[in-house]
Amino acid sequence: MVRILRGLADKYFSDDEAVILMLLLVVGTLAVVFFGAMLAPVIASVIVAFILQGLVSKLMGWGVPETLAIVGVFLVFMGILLGFLFGLMPLVWTQVTALAGEAPRIFRELQSYMEVLPDQYPNLISIDAVNTVYHEVTSEAARMTQWLVSFSLSSIPDLLAVLIYMVLVPILVFFFLKDRKLLLGALARLLPHQRPLMLHIWEEVNLQCANYVRGKAVEILIVGGATYVAFKLLGVPYAALLSLLVGLSVVIPYIGAAVVTIPVAMIALFAFGWGSHFIWVMVVYGIIQALDGNVLVPVLFSEVNNLHPVVIIVAVLFFGGVWGLWGVFFAIPLATMLKAIFSAWPVKREPLGPIEDAG
Structure with a gap:
């Protein structure tokens, strides 16, 4: 066991900057957990x-x-x-x-x-x-x-x-x-005067998180605004409330859209009943969601590494449990930041052994 831990430490923490960076991550995480509400x-x-x-x-x-x-x-x-x-x-x-x-x-x-x-x-x-x-x-x-x-x-x-x-x-x-x-x-x-690793990780985190956070802000405004205009034209009641929910739902991919679809469908059903008007509302809502996922998201997040759906769900559950509602909203940016950090993390590569002659 000691040999395994020593090997992991030598592989991932052979650089002094990596040790300092890990300490900063631990301190930052503890600060968010214990002082998140205050700060x-x-x-x-x-x-x-x-x-x-x-x-x-x-x-x-x-x-x-x-x-x-x-x-x-x-x-x-x-x-x-x-x-x-x-x-x-x-x-x-x-x-x-x-x-x-x-x-x-x-x-x-x-x-x-x-x-x-x-x-x-x-x-x-x-x-x-x-x-x-x-x-x-x-x-x-x-x-x-x-x-x-x-x-x-x-x-x-x-x-x-x-x-x-x-x-x-x-x-x-x-x-x-x-x-x-x-x-x-x-x-x-x-921090240390010579910190090429930290500068490299900062550039990677800045690129990924900046593009993601700013892109999400634009996406919320576009999707929420388009939903409000469409629902007002269709005469859907509570258009402002529903458009706010739809706009905020893009913060949590997959989960948000699935959850918000329920109140949209229920209010449209009770307002118009089973009929063509209800179908039109759901078709327009589906078109907005399709354009968001297939046109808007690729344009806004072309430079961001996409997260796997399993990673998104785990991040929402973990950060939501740690930090409540704030954690749910910031789960994806935090997961994107952690992915950028670990993607740029220095790993000591073991030298390849001599290739034996097959003959």
């Missing part, structure tokens, strides 16, 4: 600044002065943030409460749909199974409605914390953009 505004600000830095660099490449580029990009960010907070969120909250108010009617219609199933498929579905499913669904809906009411009442003390975050995050984003070189230089002074 959530800082981490969110770093991610937002990381996304916006690409726009700043692009403007500087076009000849725009750095200060003007930073101020311009920050003002665009503030405009989007204010539009989201005072435009989209009140509309979404209004539609959520309206949907909660219509829940009894929806479940009455659901019951009427389910009651005819045993007559149509007597060999497959029994009336007891229908009653059990309906009871479970209505119980869960009642708990969700109760949670919604209690959340609206109990969340009043938390509004102060939310307001503090709304002020704190933009300030941090601005300083991360303005003093990026100063902050990175301060961190670099804590």
Whole structure:
């Protein structure tokens, strides 16, 4: 056992930089696990600044002065943030409460749909199974409605914390953009002067994660916006709420689209019933998902190494269990970062032995 561990250490940690990098990864992981909730505004600000830095660099490449580029990009960010907070969120909250108010009617219609199933498929579905499913669904809906009411009442003390975050995050984003070189230089002074391995890994991580995170931000805006326009034209109720869910679903490939399809289909079914209008809604929704997966994703993520679906599911389960909802949203970027690190990790190759003469 000792010989095996010594061999692994010699293979993967023969470089001093590899040992330092592993220590940094361990310390960073422990910091996220134990202080993630406390440092959530800082981490969110770093991610937002990381996304916006690409726009700043692009403007500087076009000849725009750095200060003007930073101020311009920050003002665009503030405009989007204010539009989201005072435009989209009140509309979404209004539609959520309206949907909660219509829940009894929806479940009455659901019951009427389910009651005819045993007559149509007597060999497959029994009336007891229908009653059990309906009871479970209505119980869960009642708990969700109760949670919604209690959340609206109990969340009043938390509004102060939310307001503090709304002020704190933009300030941090601005300083991360303005003093990026100063902050990175301060961190670099804590590392060895000669660090070719770390520089190589940083370039790889920066390429992979920057392209992924910025691409996902653009994908959310395009998919959510296209869904909202399509649902409004088709007269789908709760279009803002559904488009927000569809846009955020792209953060978790495969899983997100499968989960969000259920509320889209249910609301369209209860709004229009079985008929051509319902079919058109689902066809348009399917076209948006197909264009996203086959056109938009290849264009936005052409330089990013795709993760295997099994890796995506494991990352969502692991980081979601460690960091809750934040972990679910950041599972894929974190998995992409880890893949980039391990792809660039130095491995000591054993010399090949002499080739024996077959003759």
